[in-house]
Amino acid sequence: MNDFEIYKKMDDDVQAIYRSRLLTEMLLSLNGGSKKLSHLREITESTSQAIIPKLRKLEADHLIETKEHEYFLTQTGIIVASGIADSFVTFWTINKFKHFWLRHYLEGIPSPLLKEIGCLYESEVLKNRGMKILNVYNNQLRMLKEADHIYGISSVVTKGYADSISERVKEGISIELIVPFHVAEELKQSPYVEKLAALKSYKNFKLMLMNEDIKVGLIVTDKRLSLNLYKKEGVEYDISTGLFSSDSKAIEWGERLFWYCKGKADFTKFQ
Incomplete structure (x- = not known):
């Protein structure tokens, strides 16, 4: 069965939950831990007479159980x-x-990570505007300066980043970096080739090449995440707008994106 067929088959059960504010609120509150009836009344701002029938339905559906009045x-x-x-978190994000x-x-984000986009809900969008014409760039440089470790996917390269x-x-x-082929070609030119040559002996630096084009820019450290994407047409990389977060879930999402791409990359050495 496809998704639509499953939905039609489960229509009544699905609608019963999503159409009922109380059922939804109780499931979400219990998702954070056990609750007594008094606590559920407080959270849902409802009476026992309204809540108890809903609790009995959830018990009948084997979604909840009671133990010692909780x-x-x-x-x-x-x-x-x-x-x-x-x-809900996905819709909110x-x-x-x-x-x-x-x-x-958005096609630049691999499908498995796109499905987890809700992890980025505690983020903020920063833009270059007015007097802050390098706002995104400067925030990224600050991230690099304050980091205790760095994972990166680079769709562009600049002297400042290097x-x-x-x-x-x-x-x-x-530091571990992944670059697509077009960036790798730039790194073979001055002044980048000299900078890379000076880092060859450092075991704490890994540079990896992806043969397929990467339509995403990522910096993820122990403290923050920065995500840049290509503009809508997928041709021009947008350096003027970025998504930033210091939330642990967003950072973990960024790490998963990095490890996903790392699985498709090859370690490389530039001459």
Whole structure:
């Protein structure tokens, strides 16, 4: 069965949860841990008379159980509640940054990571505007300066980035970078080839090449995430707008994106 056929088959059960504010709120609240009836009344701002029939339905569906006057999610309840929570977070993230997503080439994000886009909900979009014509660039350089380790996917290269990376490598910071073919070709030219030659003996620096084009720019450190994308047509890399976050879930998402691309990359040495 495809997704639509599954939805039609489960229509009544799905609609029962999503159409009922109380069912949704109780599942989401129990997803954060067990609750007593009094706590559920407080969270949902409802009476016991309204809540108890809903609790009985969830028990009948084997989504919750009771123990010592507290309500818990069952194992299947955890799966359902987590799925509901993920769907709301995804919608929230899409809506919160809708102009960012609409103006950029989302195909640059691998499908498995795109499905987890809700992890970026605690982020902010920074732009170059007015007197802050290098706002995105300067924030990224600050990230590099403050990091204790750095993972990066570079769709562009600049002298400023190269200088910052070189400096941090020499300070002993662990750095791993992935570059597409067109950036690798730039790195074979001056002044980058000389900078790379000076880093050859440093074991804390790894440079990897992806033969396929990468339509994303990523810096992820122990403290922050920076995500840049290509503009809508997928031709021009957007250096003027970036998504930034210091939230742990966003950082972990960035790490997963890096490791996904690393699995497709080859270690390389430039002459």
